[in-house]
Amino acid sequence: MANFQPTLSHPKNMVGVPLAMLADGATGPLIQAHLVRAAGKAKLSAISLGLLTPDRDLTPEAVQVTAAGEAAYGSVDAALEELSTLQGSRKRFVDVAQPWTAPLQRALATHPLVGELLTVLPHCDTPLSLPRLTQVLAATAPALVDACLLADDRSAATDLTEIAVAPTDLDAAGTDTRLLDVDVYQSQTVSHLKSILWHAGVLTSAGADTSQLTPHDQMWALDKSTVINDLRRTTTEPTEVTV
Numbered sequence: 145m146a147n148f149q150p151t152l153s154h155p156k157n158m159v160g161v162p163l164a165m166l167a168d169g170a171t172g173p174l175i176q177a178h179l180v181r182a183a184g185k186a187k188l189s190a191i192s193l194g195l196l197t198p199d200r201d202l203t204p205e206a207v208q209v210t211a212a213g214e215a216a217y218g219s220v221d222a223a224l225e226e227l228s229t230l231q232g233s234r235k236r237f238v239d240v241a242q243p244w245t246a247p248l249q250r251a252l253a254t255h256p257l258v259g260e261l262l263t264v265l266p267h268c269d270t271p272l273s274l275p276r277l278t279q280v281l282a283a284t285a286p287a288l289v290d291a292c293l294l295a296d297d298r299s300a301a302t303d304l305t306e307i308a309v310a311p312t313d314l315d316a317a318g319t320d321t322r323l324l325d326v327d328v329y330q331s332q333t334v335s336h337l338k339s340i341l342w343h344a345g346v347l348t349s350a351g352a353d354t355s356q357l358t359p360h361d362q363m364w365a366l367d368k369s370t371v372i373n374d375l376r377r378t379t380t381e382p383t384e385v386t387v
Contacts (some may be wrong), residue, residue: 150188150189150192150193150336150337151182151185151188151189151192151332151336151339152180152182152185152186152189152204152336153335153336153339153340153351154180154237154339154340154343155193155237155244155248155340155343155344156179156180156227156230156237156241157179157180157186157189157272158184158186158189158193158195159184159195159209159213159227159241159244159248160175160178160179160192160224160227161175161195161196161206162186162188162190162196162206162207162209162210163209163210163213163220163223163224163227164178164179164224165202166210166220167220167221167224171183174224175187177228178224178225178227178228178231179227179231180231181226181348184281187200189205190206193251193255193340193353194251194252194254194255195209195251202310203249203251203383205247205251205254206251208247208250208251208327209244209247209248209251210223211247212243212244212246212247212375213226213243213244215243216243217243218243220341226241227241227314236342236343236345237343237344237345238343238344238345238370244316245344245345245370245372246372248344249344249346249371249372249375250347250372250375252340252341252344252346253375256285256288257288257289257292257293257337258341258346260281260284260285260288261277261281261341261346261364262346262366262375263284264277264280264281264284266300266366266367266368267368268365270365271348271363271364271365272363272364272365273317273319273359273360273361273362273363273364274329274334274359274360274363274364275319275320275322275324275359275360275364276317276318276319276323277364278293278323278329279307279319279320279323281293282307286340292330292333292337293329293333293334294330295327295328295329295330295331298328307320307322307323308354310313319360323359324359324360326357326358326359327386328359329357329359331354331357332354333358334351334357334362335352335353335354335356335357336351337351338350338351338352338362339351342367345367345370345371346366346367346370346371346375347364347365347366347367348363348365348366348367349363349365
């Protein structure tokens with residue numbers, strides 16, 4: 145699961161897919177009725193989130209999601225009805241759907257990129273801008289950064305190895321200025337990922353609208369008030385991050 149390319153930004157649309165698959169009725173129409181009209185995008189995003197396999201079978205994390213819904217609301221059908229009440233809501237998912245907080249966060253943590261975030265961010269006393277975060281992650285997980293955050297058609301000058309090992313043209317915060325260019329990033333993926341992690345209680349703020357993405361204004365910080373304890377990963381030697 146190297147790539148993380150959700151096509152939707154609200155986790156209810158992914159969490160509800162396993163429920164729809166187990167509920168009475170055809171999956172596609174149930175997704176459209178209770179979650180989002182774009183049933184195909186919901187399924188693809190559920191795969192990206194780690195709730196479905198590429199063959200569209202339930203993963204162990206999806207089983208936890210459905211079990212949490214059934215325990216809280218009595219049945220998968222009732223849980224799906226509960227998610228239906230959130231259509232059009234601007235409220236943060238963890239604030240209105242607390243039974244799914246732990247299984248959703250654990251599902252997200254299975255993705256290597258999110259795992260890297262959960263390793264780096266606990267050691268940061270201040271939020272990291274998107275360019276600074278990219279530069280830090282490039283030092284430990286360049287392949288993930290390349291696959292999940294950066295645009296395929298970015299300038300050849302934006303070489304991750306060079307940026308990680310020998311950054312040049314640093315700004316006052318120590319960030320390579322080549323990472324300040326919005327065209328360097330997969331804007332939709334970055335925006336959706338950040339919004340999903342905010343809704344899931346992992347980050348303190350949501351992603352900007354894709355058309356308004358300004359890399360240096362996008363700050364990433366762990367929400368220590370809502371992220372569950374066993375996701376706050378630590379390392380033997382704290383990651384050195386200059387902010």
